[in-house]
Amino acid sequence: MWVRLPENGYDKDSILKELEEVTKEDLNPLTGRMFGHSYETGDNILRELSMKVYEAFMHKTMLDFTVYPSLVKLENEIVSMVLSIMHGEENSTGSFTYGGTESIMLATKAAREYFRKRKGEGVIPELILPMTGHPSFVKAAEYLNMKVKFAPVDYKTLKIDVDKVNELINDRTAMIVGSAPNYPFGTVDDIAALSDIAVDKKVWLHTDSCIGGFVLPFFKMLGEKIPDFDFKLPGVYSISADLHKYGYAPKGASVVLYRSKELKLGQIFVGTRWPGYPLVNTAVLSTRSAGSLAASWAILKYLGVKGYKDMASRILSAKRKTILGLKEMRFQILGEPESSLVAFTSDEVNLSKLSSIIGKKGWYIQVQPGSDYLKFPSSIHLTLSPVHDELAKDFLADLKEALEEAKKMEESDQLKANILRMIRDMEPNKIIEELPRLLEYVGVSSEKVPKDLELVDELIKSLAPDLVEAMLKHVINEILSP
Numbered sequence: 001m002w003v004r005l006p007e008n009g010y011d012k013d014s015i016l017k018e019l020e021e022v023t024k025e026d027l028n029p030l031t032g033r034m035f036g037h038s039y040e041t042g043d044n045i046l047r048e049l050s051m052k053v054y055e056a057f058m059h060k061t062m063l064d065f066t067v068y069p070s071l072v073k074l075e076n077e078i079v080s081m082v083l084s085i086m087h088g089e090e091n092s093t094g095s096f097t098y099g100g101t102e103s104i105m106l107a108t109k110a111a112r113e114y115f116r117k118r119k120g121e122g123v124i125p126e127l128i129l130p131m132t133g134h135p136s137f138v139k140a141a142e143y144l145n146m147k148v149k150f151a152p153v154d155y156k157t158l159k160i161d162v163d164k165v166n167e168l169i170n171d172r173t174a175m176i177v178g179s180a181p182n183y184p185f186g187t188v189d190d191i192a193a194l195s196d197i198a199v200d201k202k203v204w205l206h207t208d209s210c211i212g213g214f215v216l217p218f219f220k221m222l223g224e225k226i227p228d229f230d231f232k233l234p235g236v237y238s239i240s241a242d243l244h245k246y247g248y249a250p251k252g253a254s255v256v257l258y259r260s261k262e263l264k265l266g267q268i269f270v271g272t273r274w275p276g277y278p279l280v281n282t283a284v285l286s287t288r289s290a291g292s293l294a295a296s297w298a299i300l301k302y303l304g305v306k307g308y309k310d311m312a313s314r315i316l317s318a319k320r321k322t323i324l325g326l327k328e329m330r331f332q333i334l335g336e337p338e339s340s341l342v343a344f345t346s347d348e349v350n351l352s353k354l355s356s357i358i359g360k361k362g363w364y365i366q367v368q369p370g371s372d373y374l375k376f377p378s379s380i381h382l383t384l385s386p387v388h389d390e391l392a393k394d395f396l397a398d399l400k401e402a403l404e405e406a407k408k409m410e411e412s413d414q415l416k417a418n419i420l421r422m423i424r425d426m427e428p429n430k431i432i433e434e435l436p437r438l439l440e441y442v443g444v445s446s447e448k449v450p451k452d453l454e455l456v457d458e459l460i461k462s463l464a465p466d467l468v469e470a471m472l473k474h475v476i477n478e479i480l481s482p
Contacts, residue, residue: 002482027364032387033395036366039245041311042387046248046302053298054250058291062096062283071290074297078243081300082255085217086230086239093264094257095282096293100210101136102284103240103256106267108140108175110238110258111204113266115174125174130160130189131374132182134208146174155375158185158335162193173203180209180216180229184368184381185334186341188216192228195235204263205235210254211383213241215340218312221305226338237263246340248303248311249296252289311386315340318388325396329403334379343368345379349406352454355380358402363395367453369460378461420458428467435474 010018029038030047041047060068062075079094097103108127115125126147129137141148149168152161165176176198178189191207198205207229209216220226230239236259243253258264271279279286303311322342323333331344345351355367370378388395423431423438431438460468 031362032385032391033362034364035382035384035388036364037383038385039248039383040385040387041248042390043248046299049298049302050248050250050295054291054295057294058289060290061287062290062293063287064277068290071293074290074293078293078297078300079255079257082213082241083231083257085305086213086241086257087232088257089231089259091260092231092258093261094255095264095267096296097254097256097283098252098285098288098292099244099254100134100208100240100242101139103210103242103254104134104136104206104208105140105143105284106256107206107238107240107258108137108146109144110263110266111175111206112144112146114204114237114263119171123172126170126172127175127177128165128168128173129177130179130182132158132160132184132187133177133179134183134210137177137208147172156335158182158187160189160194162190162197165194166197169197169201169203173201175204175206177206177208178229180207180212181337181339181341183211183341184376184379185343186337186339187335188212188227188229188338190227191236192233195233198235198237204237205233207236207239210240210242211245211341212339213239213255214243214246214248214308215312215315216338218305218308219316219338219340221309222313222316224316224338231257231259243296243299244292246311247296247299249299250292252292253296314386314389315384318384318386318392321392322382322384322388322396325392325399329396329400334377340384342382342384343379344382345377349403350454351378351380352457353409354402354406356454357405358399361398361402363398367457369457371460371465372462373464378457420455420462423459424462428464428470431467432470432474435471436478 027034030040032040032042034040060071062068062071065072075096078096083092083094095106097106111127112125124145124147126149127137127141128149128151130151131153138148140146151165151168153159154161160178169176176194178191178194180191181188191205194205197203209229212229216226216229230236238259239257241247241255241257243249243255244251247253256267267282269279269281319340319342326333326342326344330348331346334343334345337343352367352369355365358365366381366383368379368381370376419438426434459471463471
């Protein structure tokens with residue numbers, strides 16, 4: 001049902017009361033009880049500083065720096081501060097963006113333009129991506145008319161198979177991607193070996209460090225064995241790193257970095273073929289609030305190297321406690337994660353059910369359905385934050401209780417089993433055709449987002465990825481329609 005624009009505006013108290021009601025079922029990212037979508041430090045001063053600075057700059061736009069010259073200073077200082085921990089060179093540069101996907105899209109565009117200058121525009125450029133690489137690269141390729149070739153990973157180490165990358169490279173390869181770390185398992189690809197290939201083949205190498213860029217350098221300073229992944233390696237041409245993750249900035253903050261100013265040129269858009277003002281964009285978005293830019297600058301200044309090392313130390317402590325507790329419960333850790341991300345699996349319990357049970361205890365853990373087609377098991381993903389050092393004991397105690405409860409429950413009720421069997425036996429075209437009816441079975445509608453995703457996770461795991469993608473497009477279109 002549509003909600004019509006009211007004839008007369010509501011008063012402030014009514015609006016706030018409605019928002020309070022609407023958000024009753026939302027998770028609270030400030031509690032520290034979330035192991036995904038939240039990077040809580042527990043530092044109230046940091047939070048207050050961030051909010052105050054954000055509010056002071058939220059009405060300024062980054063569209064035109066001639067109107068707000070302060071934003072040039074803030075952006076350049078943010079980029080240079082991040083370059084200082086990524087071993088940038090004298091000619092290195094970058095841009096502030098609104099998120100990892102935007103950083104990735106810009107780096108991919110810059111790589112495409114670099115390729116076109118050398119090879120011309122007559123061929124479709126190709127991008128080599130690890131199977132564990134972030135789907136944002138696939139999205140970027142779709143937007144930019146590029147082709148993605150997936151490189152397999154070693155199923156034990158969960159790192160890219162470097163030899164296979166070498167085999168996939170040809171005269172159409174515009175970019176190689178390595179993850180530091182990949183999101184699903186927290187393992188760091190062998191960027192040094194990819195760098196050797198990139199130098200030898202004269203191909204652009206991008207390090208996706210969106211979730212690791214503000215953790216791995218400080219882990220390394222604390223003595224952890226973190227492999228090189230940044231501009232220390234000559235083949236690395238660009239890096240993405242998110243400030244709104246372990247940089248602890250507000251949502252909508254990332255950077256894309258380039259080894260040289262020349263490489264960044266392919267990212268920039270300039271439009272003057274109209275009678276209006278010259279449109280100059282260094283990012284995908286034009287008008288965007290400077291709030292997150294200013295807050296990111298303030299937080300970098302507030303924490304400094306020592307502050308980030310302290311945060312990293314707390315994460316390491318939480319990681320050790322968590323991994324030890326998981327192993328005591330006989331969960332299997334996937335790979336040997338160098339970063340702040342941990343994924344675990346189990347042969348003894350349905351992980352979706354486990355997630356639902358511990359969710360009722362006030363914790364959020366992220367289910368990764370896995371894929372029978374891609375040969376990845378179902379798993380639970382934990383994004384560890386500084387605050388989890390203090391909460392690890394409570395989390396593990398509740399997880400142990402949830403585990404015992406899940407073991408006692410049936411794998412799934414009969415209705416779910418029947419629906420799963422029915423869908424698996426249907427032809428792909430029939431599934432899409434019958435999707436509205438199937439969504440009703442699962443409890444999906446524009447009025448309700450289902451809390452029990454056990455059946456959905458099972459379908460994602462058992463069906464072919466292209467069919468899952470087609471189905472999810474219909475599902476999200478249903479949910480996000482009035």
